[in-house]
Amino acid sequence: MKVFYTLVFSLTVIIGFAVAPKTERSYFEYFQDGQRRFDSCYYNKAYYNFFAAYQKSTNTTERQKALEWRDRSKLCWLHRDTADYFFNHDELDSAFYHYSVVVNLNKNDEHCVSYLKLCYDKWQSALEDMVEISGGTFTMGDNQGQADEKPAHIVKLDDFCMEAHEVTNFEYVIFLNATGSEKDAAGNLKINLKNPNCKIKCEHGIYYVEKGYETSPVAVSWYGAESYAVWSGKSLPTEAQWEYAFANAEKFGLKAMDSSLSEWCEDWYAPYSKEKQRNPIPIESSDYKVYRGCGDISVMKTKRNFSLPSSCQETVGFRCVIKK
Numbered sequence: 001m002k003v004f005y006t007l008v009f010s011l012t013v014i015i016g017f018a019v020a021p022k023t024e025r026s027y028f029e030y031f032q033d034g035q036r037r038f039d040s041c042y043y044n045k046a047y048y049n050f051f052a053a054y055q056k057s058t059n060t061t062e063r064q065k066a067l068e069w070r071d072r073s074k075l076c077w078l079h080r081d082t083a084d085y086f087f088n089h090d091e092l093d094s095a096f097y098h099y100s101v102v103v104n105l106n107k108n109d110e111h112c113v114s115y116l117k118l119c120y121d122k123w124q125s126a127l128e129d130m131v132e133i134s135g136g137t138f139t140m141g142d143n144q145g146q147a148d149e150k151p152a153h154i155v156k157l158d159d160f161c162m163e164a165h166e167v168t169n170f171e172y173v174i175f176l177n178a179t180g181s182e183k184d185a186a187g188n189l190k191i192n193l194k195n196p197n198c199k200i201k202c203e204h205g206i207y208y209v210e211k212g213y214e215t216s217p218v219a220v221s222w223y224g225a226e227s228y229a230v231w232s233g234k235s236l237p238t239e240a241q242w243e244y245a246f247a248n249a250e251k252f253g254l255k256a257m258d259s260s261l262s263e264w265c266e267d268w269y270a271p272y273s274k275e276k277q278r279n280p281i282p283i284e285s286s287d288y289k290v291y292r293g294c295g296d297i298s299v300m301k302t303k304r305n306f307s308l309p310s311s312c313q314e315t316v317g318f319r320c321v322i323k324k
Contacts, residue, residue, distance in 0.1 A: 031065070086098065129164070132324070135157040137155070148271065166317045168216060171218070176202075182202075182207075191224050217317040222264050226264075238281070239304070247301050
């Protein structure tokens, strides 16, 4: 595919120069016209003008500047055409990547910006939305379980909504491209791209998903899960919300809660209280964050796991909740 588009581009350039009018213009005239064309997203015409500016340049600085803008125009030209091709063939992950390259180079390209959103909207329409979780009173913990599962205590929860599926690689890539970094504002690592099992890659500052893993759950640190939740206007589930939902997963239509992937919760790891609680709020009282799940529901319903919030484990993902 790449060879095909390179050949098409080369032929187009040759034809373009062959039919281009021969006029005597200065470096600055060509360069300024190139920038106007680029800003208007006429990348092919911008390319011709920057190349002409290069030919008219009289010093190293001018030549370097003209070449940089010529190459930028070429990238936008190729990637936008390639993105449109993939979008029209419903290869949304590939289209998203190529549109992202263009937007990264020219944030004023309304075509690519709008089609980025269309990629996301079309992808989301193929996934189930958040499901409603009817609140209720339940016994959290297990007096017959591990020490940190005790004491069993009564918790009452209000209604809330939870994502039916774990956040996918594709959804997380949208977040990474929107925020522009795999670290949060405090410098904490959201996701470990160096892990050979990580299916998210980065080239030229653009994040994309390895082919075939778009709908697979993403594995991130707690900081990475929390950052995504805040960015999307949601939050991570509390331990109480997660355990209640897990025990009623089939009833509420939640998917893969007994999969091989655990899920981050909002809570800091701390001993349970024996008191009755309503919508318990996580309080910072340790250095560790809780993650729950992974395995058979009869065993994992009350089992607790914990890790440093900076830990990027390939077996820990997340899903989000919102209050009703």
